[in-house]
Amino acid sequence: MATTMTALVFVATFLVILVQGTHHCNVPSRFWCDDEEIATSCGVLQQCQEFEWTETNKKVEFVLYYESLCPDCKDFINGMLYPHYANLSSIMNLTLVPYGNALERKVGDKWVFQCQHGEQECIGNVIETCAIAIVKDITKYFPFIHCMEQSELNPEEAAKKCSTSFPVPIADILKCSKSEYGNKLEHEMAVKTDALQPPHKYVPWVTVNGVHTAAIESEAEKDIVKLVCDTYKGPKPPVCK
Numbered sequence: 001m002a003t004t005m006t007a008l009v010f011v012a013t014f015l016v017i018l019v020q021g022t023h024h025c026n027v028p029s030r031f032w033c034d035d036e037e038i039a040t041s042c043g044v045l046q047q048c049q050e051f052e053w054t055e056t057n058k059k060v061e062f063v064l065y066y067e068s069l070c071p072d073c074k075d076f077i078n079g080m081l082y083p084h085y086a087n088l089s090s091i092m093n094l095t096l097v098p099y100g101n102a103l104e105r106k107v108g109d110k111w112v113f114q115c116q117h118g119e120q121e122c123i124g125n126v127i128e129t130c131a132i133a134i135v136k137d138i139t140k141y142f143p144f145i146h147c148m149e150q151s152e153l154n155p156e157e158a159a160k161k162c163s164t165s166f167p168v169p170i171a172d173i174l175k176c177s178k179s180e181y182g183n184k185l186e187h188e189m190a191v192k193t194d195a196l197q198p199p200h201k202y203v204p205w206v207t208v209n210g211v212h213t214a215a216i217e218s219e220a221e222k223d224i225v226k227l228v229c230d231t232y233k234g235p236k237p238p239v240c241k
């Protein structure tokens with residue numbers, strides 16, 4: 001009897017090792033779908049992909065509402081968002097909304113904007129808005145916008161200078177910024193900003209998966225990697241470890 005039991009345990013152990021391959025699956029089953037490496041070592045990669053990571057591995061929707069010349073926005077972009085963006089981009093869908101605390105009113109068939117830091121800020125906002133619309137690929141326009149946000153020059157000069165280091169179709173972007181099209185695009189940024197619930201009270205203002213709270217805001221400013229990694233439900237990439 002005892003010998004049979006020992007044999008059974010032995011065979012069972014052997015089968016478990018066989019199924020798991022050479023890696024060690026040494027964590028409780030509730031952690032098996034935590035990341036791809038563990039899932040692979042526990043022999044459940046396919047099951048995790050099929051049942052656990054389908055809805056949950058959607059990228060974290062991170063939206064930054066800001067205005068081009070506000071010092072706190074510059075600090076957040078230059079000191080936190082941009083440096084970590086590359087490492088987070090596989091799990092974070094970043095959207096930039098350059099409008100912030102501006103106001104708009106319609107005069108004739110044009111929108112007239114009034115910006116917190118004056119006329120130059122409105123010019124910066126619409127240049128960045130046009131860059132987003134024309135360049136489309138955030139991996140190309142974000143370095144350009146980041147460069148503008150680091151600059152002490154006025155926005156048009158900054159844009160020209162930055163376009164030499166971060167190639168974007170600068171002539172098209174500047175033309176757009178002075179056109180009816182650019183005016184309409186900036187109005188769309190105003191509509192997005194004014195649709196915020198709760199309404200924004202300051203900038204920078206972030207939403208994560210559509211939600212803004214004071215806690216989310218302060219964590220974004222303190223440690224965006226932790227915030228995005230904690231929010232992401234799929235298998236954690238190396239940046240989250």
Ligand SMILES: *[C@@H]1O[C@H](CO)[C@@H](O)[C@H](O)[C@H]1NC(C)=O
Nearest residue numbers: 083084085086087225238239
């Ligand atoms: C991005 O990730 C790499 C590798 O994980 C790491 O070496 C680098 O420091 C990270 N970048 C930042 C800004 O944390």
Ligand SMILES: *[C@@H]1O[C@H](CO)[C@@H](O)[C@H](O)[C@H]1NC(C)=O
Nearest residue numbers: 058059061063093094095096
């Ligand atoms: C990223 O967000 C934008 C809206 O801000 C959306 O149009 C786009 O489909 C999203 N992309 C992904 C990959 O989720």
